[in-house]
Amino acid sequence: MTVPVLIVGAGPTGLTAAVELSRLGIDVRIVDRAARPSAESRALAVQARTMELLRVRGVGDEMLALGNRARAAGLYTGDRKLAPIELHRMPSTFNFILMLAQSETERLLTEQLARQGVKVERGVEVTSVRPGAETVTVTLRGTEGGLELVDASYVIAADGPHSALRKALGVPFPGRTLPQDYVLADLHIAGDLPQDEVSIFLARHGFVAVFPMGRGRFRMMATDPDRRLVGDSEPTVTQMQELYDRTVGVPARLYDVNWSSRFRINSRHVPTMRMGRVFFGGDAAHVHSPAGGQGMNVGIQDMVNLSWKVAMVLDGRARATLLDTYSPERLPVIRTVVRFTEIGTRVFNSTNPLVHALRVRLAPKALGRNAVQNAAAAMFGQVSAGYRDGMLAEGGGGLAGLRAGDRVPDVDGLYDALDLGGLTLFSGVRAVADVGRAWDGVVSVRDAAALAPEGWLLVRPDGYLAAAGGPGDAALLDRWLEQWFVRPAGASVNER
Template identity: 75%
Template structure:
């Protein structure tokens, strides 16, 4: 084998998470290679939902708006039981310009990310498998094998492991993946449904035998997820047929419909797991390599992409010496609480929807309309589904960072009045009001760390991160506290 190839970052896995990592790092000028063991991208739709928060972040990175015309946006999620609609979650209440859930096949999301990555000068290396990895605290040595059987040694300063739920990197490093497999069996299929199902809402049908959920993909195509209450389909171990999906549909849904045109299907059990830390030395885990959970709510792919939006700017600033190395530790300390909350939410939702206990069924039929009649519940549900309520308030990076009115460090900054278009996506951005001249003077010594925008704030100032979260905030007299916070995490030029 020849001498090792030295690069700043190796990304392993070219699903949405790995592509987002390479996209963000290359955009920030970091030398990156991305490899994937599969010889071709998967043509299957797999993950379907693109949430509002993901679209907000991808829009300013050249991808989000391009997604919209290719998918089908749903504005509500309706619960049904016993032939009646129980309640409806108004997803249009999301506090975002993208106030709905975009149903777009994962294959299309991957294609758009890959094309943008290509425009940034990076090509996915396919048919390349990582056969060994070693972290010696100064760098990570990885041996990769091409489809032709040729080995190459790569020495990277950091590795981003985005190689899926069966991550070879995670296993090679002995990183635990605690959690559990939920007991029930499920089926999933993409097909056409002829009937009266609306194409602008998710429809969930609850019954004593389990549930059926249908997600409209547009033009009469739907993703259908259902309980396999008897376990018969799981027992024979083959992909469900149209006839079997029709039987499950008819058992639960009291609407006449004809299922046909099956594209693909699968049967599965749900795993709910997460690594105890997203960082192991110089290896950083994200997406399904770090956390897996129920598909309820369409959270998974978005969680992985947002992992990389959190990580990318931090890793880039550490690599070029603008940030202190321990800034990278905040990747795990910020994202893991968000991940664990999603795991709890999806697990509880799956148990409630899947219960065959008649008392539980009666309770959910009675309580759902009452709970969802409240505006506060509607607003909270819409924000949660869109991943707009996720934030990092109270985390280590937010300590000593101040606040301004209701805004606290770690909160999502709404993308209003062109705010995200004004962000420096490679550094912190200070939005300063007319009274914050002394604070502006402080950050002038932090060129390359902070960019100043004399706009957008009537009084005081907001310091916004490249991933659209509030880094720090305060009033005209808070320049000294801002400087202390900057010194804690960054290196003044």
């Protein structure tokens, strides 16, 4: 029997795909070679855009209840605050970074998935993959060592940075490994550090960043350019205290480490996120510096972009060419994240005294400007990313300067009015609404005389503007739908 979608990997990326696709009525199998979920906190930062998308998909409220909110990131040298990055300026209801351990995010996604009737198959490893014209044949090795051959219409490779699928299909992963060593630990810090701000301490010899996890616990991350912490073992609390005391001017006692690690940064991404019927997402497709806490969020958003397209193609509502838009839409977003995190890493890492002097002098000046603060907050929150140059973007200006491809802001409960299983047409123009109604099943029409009195907005299930136009653009809307979707049976010529 052919399974419509096989998802390989039950990290945040694979779990999001499984939640999305099963919500949309698609049968999925999701397998992970690990016998049990990882207990490591790893990605801590959940960004505003991820919260906007997950809230309407059933897990956002619990995440909010469990996480800690950081509304600013303060830059310091010693005990002197140079400037804050005002994250609360993000143009989003979620105008903060939510600090929540990745293990918790994964647990909540897994529970949502179970509510939708899907269980992660654990201890099941993909050992080989054979692409075919109609299906992909995948070999699974189960806990007892038994092999199973599965034919899948589509495979989602969410199998992490060392992706077996990526290697098996010969997809390159170009980029570089940065030479610096980093350490991190989740621990208690007894001292006068803000509980609602990220604090980044810059020094000539390296940096220390602390991320508030709530109730006195913090993630501390530091560079070790002098290689004081020799060896490969996990850093101890004494070593973290030494790094802290050397760089941070706020006295504190560090204790009760429950997870620590050392790592190097890889900065890489695939040249394409699709190979035939196999789609790559998350760390299988891109890895980069943790600066800015973007990684897990990009993976989750890859899957929100992909899933509605796969679902609509599988249930016959969309043309297969819709799937061609996934990689061209996501790669530019990923390239920007990789570039911006590399620049951030270079600036924070530098041990050059001149660069340090410039950082200390320029940070307050740059961050004193409104435009810089607004752009920085929106970029961290991933709310400025969009698909304007994508193949799907059609038509010109719409509401409040929005252009096709832009993220539609979740204002006045707009996302609660979205059809998360198809396109939503907001129109105050009757002729346009009639076209939308003729595409019943693909398009849900909302009367929106107040929102778009002179025109219309067509919003995708992932909250981006697909197309927009004026009162005379009913034919444009119909043409656009015809290009990507399958006209419902029975729609009359008049309705066109």
